[in-house]
Amino acid sequence: MERAWHQVALDVLKANEVRLIPYVPDNVLKPLIAALHADPFFHAFTVAREEEAVGIVAGAWMAGTKGMVLMQTSGFATLANVLASLPCAFQIPVLLTISERGTMGEFNLGQAAVWRTMRPTLEALGMEHHVITRLDECEFIMDRTIRQAHLTQMPAALILSPLLTGGKAVTRQVVA
């Protein structure tokens, strides 16, 4: 049976010895987060804010442990200052995995509005970033991006498109 995207992600993280996973949760990331918690290889835990997670992964890398931050699009939008002045300036391979909200069926205008800032911010920072849309490309893009980040000591971001994950879509306006 074909592996789901979150199983591929877990396998790639393990193969690259990426153990430390601080995150701010997202519905789309739920199966990956659950799998990370279930596997003793990983140390996954929540933080109060995405900036904290960037600091934790940066510190861990400098002390010999590899990590990755999980977040959603709106969380990424809080990060420009710390990405510029910590991983970009110090050349530390902080890895970000961003569950892409705000596009392809988004129901929340706030998410849709902040989505427009993500790629321009990554481009302005000069950060390597790749969007993963297809299951058959998931392993290659994740694995090569992680490896390159570690080998070149530069941060990188992986964007999980709704085309890959299914996203978080509702078909009509919810009034509740």
Add this chain to the structure above:
Amino acid sequence: MTAAHNAKRMYRFDLMQRLVARLEHEEAVIGGIGNTNFDLWSAGHRPQNFYMLGSMGLAVPIALGVALAQPRRKVFAVEGDGSLLMQLGCLATVATLAPQNLAILVLDNGMYQITGGQETPAARADFAAIARGCGLAGAAWAADEADFERLVGQCLTIDGPHFIAAKLDDQPPVTQTERDPPQIRDRFMRGMGAKQSKLPG
């Protein structure tokens, strides 16, 4: 236990010298942005020091990452009060993960000294009480220099996480850290034993 208003106002450079003098086992020290890490630098560079240049508020998270990566090494985060205010949530994270080898030292001068001495919006805040409220039960103010040394000694000998707050006077930093981020990172990684290189450090 010393209350915030009873804590003696001390000289940051003196406290940094006292801290560094106690470090005999290659303990890591993460110095927060600005004057905090300037005085850590002035107290004498060690390969186990990391000097933040930007990313205001991340001294504690960076130190937490180091502490999680190397549980047998003691790790100090030295952070300013204005910086900690930007990232108070990290205290709850530290209390939840409870790394035994992490100590947080907050140097509270009540102002943004590097930008002209404007007051922080924390005139009524008590950082040790905030830390205790987040779950760092032993968080304490240093009453004076001798008490500071006693508390640092506890950090070095007793399992944490620890939290020490110290009130500062308004003396400026002695000098400034050399601003070369990749070099600072490279030296720190060697100091942590996380990188070997044939190039001179």
